[in-house]
Amino acid sequence: MPSNDTAYPDAARLAAETALAEYDLAGPISVEPIRLLNNAVFAVTADRTRNVLRVHRPRYRPSEHTRAELVFLNAAHEALADVGIRIPAPVAAKDGSLSIVVSMPGPDGAAPQRVTCDLLSWVDGRVRRPGTGLGLSGVRELGRALAQLHRVAESFAAPEGFELPTWNAEAMFTERSPYRPGPFHELLSKTDRSVFDTVADLTAGIFERIGDDRGAFGLVHHDFILGNCHTARTRSGWSAGVIDFDECGWGHFLADLAPIMGNLSDYPHFRRLRAAFLDGYRSVRPLPRELEAHLPVLMAARHAAQCLWAAGLVHSNGSREVDTVEHITYRMWEVRRCLALR
Numbered sequence: 001m002p003s004n005d006t007a008y009p010d011a012a013r014l015a016a017e018t019a020l021a022e023y024d025l026a027g028p029i030s031v032e033p034i035r036l037l038n039n040a041v042f043a044v045t046a047d048r049t050r051n052v053l054r055v056h057r058p059r060y061r062p063s064e065h066t067r068a069e070l071v072f073l074n075a076a077h078e079a080l081a082d083v084g085i086r087i088p089a090p091v092a093a094k095d096g097s098l099s100i101v102v103s104m105p106g107p108d109g110a111a112p113q114r115v116t117c118d119l120l121s122w123v124d125g126r127v128r129r130p131g132t133g134l135g136l137s138g139v140r141e142l143g144r145a146l147a148q149l150h151r152v153a154e155s156f157a158a159p160e161g162f163e164l165p166t167w168n169a170e171a172m173f174t175e176r177s178p179y180r181p182g183p184f185h186e187l188l189s190k191t192d193r194s195v196f197d198t199v200a201d202l203t204a205g206i207f208e209r210i211g212d213d214r215g216a217f218g219l220v221h222h223d224f225i226l227g228n229c230h231t232a233r234t235r236s237g238w239s240a241g242v243i244d245f246d247e248c249g250w251g252h253f254l255a256d257l258a259p260i261m262g263n264l265s266d267y268p269h270f271r272r273l274r275a276a277f278l279d280g281y282r283s284v285r286p287l288p289r290e291l292e293a294h295l296p297v298l299m300a301a302r303h304a305a306q307c308l309w310a311a312g313l314v315h316s317n318g319s320r321e322v323d324t325v326e327h328i329t330y331r332m333w334e335v336r337r338c339l340a341l342r
Contacts, residue, residue: 009033012040012055015104019053019117020044022093022100038246043122050122051091055104058113060312061246063099064163065178066116069245070098071162072219073120076152085148086230086241088120123241125230130267134231136276138238142229142260143280145240146221150253151285153219167222167251169204172305178249181311187325188307192332196304199335203301206294210252215286220256222247226263254291257281258298262338265299293342300338303331 016031026047034041040055056066070090077089090098099118106113128134165171165178173196175181188196210216221228223244230241257277264273281287310327 009036009040011105011107012036013042015055015102015115015117016040016042016044016053018102019055019100019119022095022102023091023119024094044119052088052120052122054118054120056116056118058104058115060180061178062163063101063116065165065249066099066118068158068162068164069248070118071159072153072156072248073245074098075156076149077121079152079155080148083148084239085145086123086125086239087149088123088243088245091119091121093119123230123243125232125239125241127227127229128231129226130264130269130273134226136272138231139264139273139276140280140283141231141238141240142226143277143282144284145229145242145280146224146256146260147281147284149221149224149242150218150256154214156219158219164219165247165249167220167247167249167255169200169207171249172203172301172308173200177305177308177312178247179305179308179312181308182314184308184311187311187328188332192328195332195335195339196307199297199300199304199339202297206297207252207255210254210291210294212252216254217252218250219248220251220253221245222249222251222256223259224256225259229260254287254294255298255301258295258302261295262299262302262334265338265341296338296341299341300335303334303338306331 013031013033020029020031025044029044029046031053032043032045034043034052038060039057042053042055044051044053056063073088074090077087080087092098093100099116101114101116103112104115128138130139171177175183185193221242223246224242228242228244230243232239232241260277261274264270264277267273278287278292307328310324310331314324
């Protein structure tokens with residue numbers, strides 16, 4: 001648990017139980033914690049139906065971004081289900097809203113805080129990795145899943161008032177990032193700062209060359225990693241589910257391949273895994289082969305941007321700085337490893 005506020009889990013659970021009263025769920029209801037990081041996430045079972053309840057951490061993510069995420073999920077889940085891709089669907093509260101606001105006890109006896117909560121449908125399956133159940137056919141299916149997500153995003157018409165972050169070079173590498181990192185450069189060594197700045201410049205150049213037309217730029221997941229892919233075996237083969245759209249926003253579709261490419265590059269047979277993933281992607285959506293040359297830099301960019309995410313935990317929810325420094329050290333090692341793949 002990254003927070004120094006040891007009372008937060010109890011407060012978040014109380015907020016979750018308060019929020020559930022606003023939904024039309026058949027009892028009895030059980031609430032079990034899943035994760036505590038950016039959000040407090042709970043598994044909710046009611047009348048043998050499972051859902052996920054999120055209690056969004058105060059001061060971390062604007063409520064406008066959460067509402068827009070839910071609007072997109074609500075619009076996209078049926079279209080993706082039609083092509084065999086499972087994503088969470090928002091469960092409306094009794095008043096029809098996709099999210100609600102409840103009161104949560106403040107830390108250390110401070111005044112109560114207002115927090116946003118939402119309820120999502122459960123995505124079956126489990127996380128698999130190469131060597132532990134995920135072979136080339138499964139990786140190919142994950143490539144197809146991301147391409148289907150991008151295809152649906154291309155046709156998505158954002159309604160008025162729809163607000164999500166734009167994941168450009170400024171958002172990924174500067175203090176103006178949605179991660180709200182504060183003065184993060186002080187957490188980087190002098191050598192790491194030089195490498196970080198190099199990756200930022202290279203990434204900005206790639207984004208400029210790719211351009212921002214509709215085929216290259218649109219609504220992206222931004223955290224498409226193995227840990228956010230729930231795969232399941234079916235009679236017809238693999239079925240892919242995708243969760244955790246907390247960081248979805250506007251960005252380059254090519255950069256959306258970088259997080260999972262970084263995961264796959266950890267394995268000795270990366271070239272075959274990479275080929276399988278790209279083959280699955282291209283089975284749905286075109287990807288010019290000349291763009292593949294940009295992937296190592298964008299993989300490095302993903303790791304570099306995660307330094308800002310780690311710094312943001314310090315400034316927004318009280319993470320211990322020593323853990324943050326260790327995380328940044330690891331990320332910068334990965335940055336160098338990815339750059340060496342060029």
